[in-house]
Amino acid sequence: MAEQKNKFKPTAQQELPPALQKVFDQATTLEWITVIYIASVIVVMMLTMQSSQAMKATWLEDVLSIIPGISFLVARRFYNRPPNEQFPFGYHRCYSIAFQLGAFALLFLGLFLFYDSFSTLLKEEHPTIGSITIWGHRIWMGWIMIAALLYSCIPSIFLGQKKLPLSDKLHNKILFTDAHTQQADWQTAMAAIVGILGVGLGFWWADSAAACFISISIIIDGFQRLKGAVEDLIDQVPTNLENSKKHPLVEKTYRYFDKQSWVKEVRIRMREAGEIFFTEVFVVPKSMDKLFENMEAAHDEVRKLDWKMHDVVIIPVREFSEELDESK
Template sequence: MSNRIKLIIQASWVGIAGNTLLAFVKMYVGFTAHSQSVIGDGIDTFSDILTYVIILFTARISQKPPSVKYPYGYLRAETIASKFLSFFIFFAGAQLLYANLSTLISGKERALPEALALYVTAVSIVGKFLLAYWQFYIGKKTNSRMLIANAKNMRADVVLSISVLIGTAATLYFQMPLIDTLLAIVVSLWILRIGFKVFMESNTELMDGVDDTSAYERVFEAADAVKGAYNPHRARIRKMSNLYLIDLDIEVDGQMSVSDSHKIGVAVEQEIKDRLDNVYDIMIHIEPKGNYEVDEKFGLSRDQL
C-alpha cells in the first residue's frame, strides 16, 4: 500500500472517530436541551460519517493494479467519489433549506432552547475546525480531490455550527426563534453553493482536462530542450487523481534509424518528468520531420495556448 493511500485512510479514520463523537453529543444535547437547530446539526454530522466511509472504500479501490477492463488502473475512483460527495453536500443544504423555509412559511414557532445547547455547539465548532484543517492538510499533501472536497464540506459544517451558535444565542437573548430560522436559511444557501462548486471541479478531470494549463507550456519546453526533437504538437494532458497522463507528437529526421528516434523520444520523456511532477505515463508519437496530417483534429499545439 502506497504512503499516499495510507495517509488518506488515516485521515478518514480520524474523521470517522471525530464526527461520531460530535454527532452523538450534539444529538443527545439537542434532545435534552430542546434545540431543533442542534439536532439538525447533529444529523448533518452523521452524514459526514457516511462520506468518510465512502472515502475509505474508494481509497482501497484506487490502489488496485490495472486490469483488462481498466488498463489505466482505478485512480479515477477518487474523482467519482468527489462527485458523490458533492451530492451529499448539496442534499444536506437542500434539506436544511426546505426544513427552515417550511417553518418560516407555516409560521410555526420553535421552542426556546436551553443554554446547554450553546456550550455543545461551541465545542462542535472547535472540533469541526480542527477536523477540516486536518482534511485540507492531508488532501493537499496527497493531492486527493475527494479529501479536499470533504474538507470543504467540513468547512461548511463549521459555518453551520457557527450559525447555530449565533442563532441559539440570539434566540435566547431576544426570545425570538425567528432569528435562528433566518440564519439557517442563509447557511443552507451557502452549503448549496459549496456542493455545486465541488460538483463542477470534478468535471474537469472526468472530461479529460486539467485545471493548470501551464503544464502544456512545460511539456513543449521539455521537447524543445532535446536535440533532434522538432515541432512538438498535438499535446494531450489528462489527470487521473493526482497524476498526469501525457500524449505528445514530435518530429525527427526522417532518415534517422528507429533506434536513434527511440532515444530522442526517451530523452523527451525524461525532460518532461524533470519539469512536471506526478507523471503517471507519457506516450510519445514520432513522425518524420515536415510530416503533415489533415485529419489531426484533437490535441494542442503551442500557438493554441
C-alpha cells in the same frame, strides 16, 4: 526487444515515493480519527437538537460531512489495484467518483434544508427550547445545544488544518474538500448558535433564518464541488486543488518538449485520474534519425518531472490535425 516494449508499457499501478507514502499514511490516520470523531458528533447533536431547525441543519451537515472521510478510506483500498483486461487504465478514478458522490449528496442536502427551513419560516412555526434538570439544577437546553455545537466545530478546525498541507502534497481533491469543509465548520456552528440565542431572546424566526443561512452555504459548496468533480470526470485539463487554474505540470511538460532539438512542433493532451496524470504527447520530429532513441529518453525524463506524471505516451505525427491544434 522485450526490454524496449516494457519501457513504453503503461504503468497503471502507481507506487508513491517513500516520503509521500508517509504523508499518505498520515492522511489515512487523520481520516480514521475524523470518521470516529464525526460519528460521535452525530450522536451528540441528535440527542440535543430538539425542535431547532438550525440544529437540524447542522446535524444533517455533520451526517454528510462523514462521507468524504469514508470515501477516502474506501477508495484507498481500490485506487492502486493493478490494471486488468477489463480496466486497462487501473482504478485511479476511485477518488474522482468518491469526490462526485460526496459533492452530489452535499448539494441535494442543501436544497432540501433550504426548502424545509424556508417553509418553517413562512408557516411561522415557533420552535421551543425547553429545560432539563441536572443534579437538582434547572438548565436551559439552549446552553447544552451550544456546547454540542462547539464540540462539533472546534476539533474539526484543527483536523482541517492538519489535512490541508497533506492534500496539497498528495494532490488529493477529496482530502482537500474534507479539510476545507472542516475548516469552515465554525461558520455553520456560529450561525446555529446565533439562531438558538435568538430563540432564547424571543426572536422565534432567528432559528429558521440561521438554518436558511446554513443551507445556502451548503448549496454553494455542493455546487462548486459537483462542478469540479464532473469536470474532472469528463477529462478537463488537470487543475489545482481548487479547480481554479491549470496545473503547472501542463506547461512544464510542454516546455520540456518544445526545447528538445529533435522536436519541430509539439501538442500535449493531459488528463487527471485521481491523484495522477495521464499524458499524450504528439510530436512532429525534425527528422527520423534516432527518433525512437530520442522518444525513449524523453519518456524517461518526463516521468521524472513529477511523481504525478504517471503514464506518458509519445506519438510521432507528420503534421497536426485540427483537433490537435486545439491542444497546447
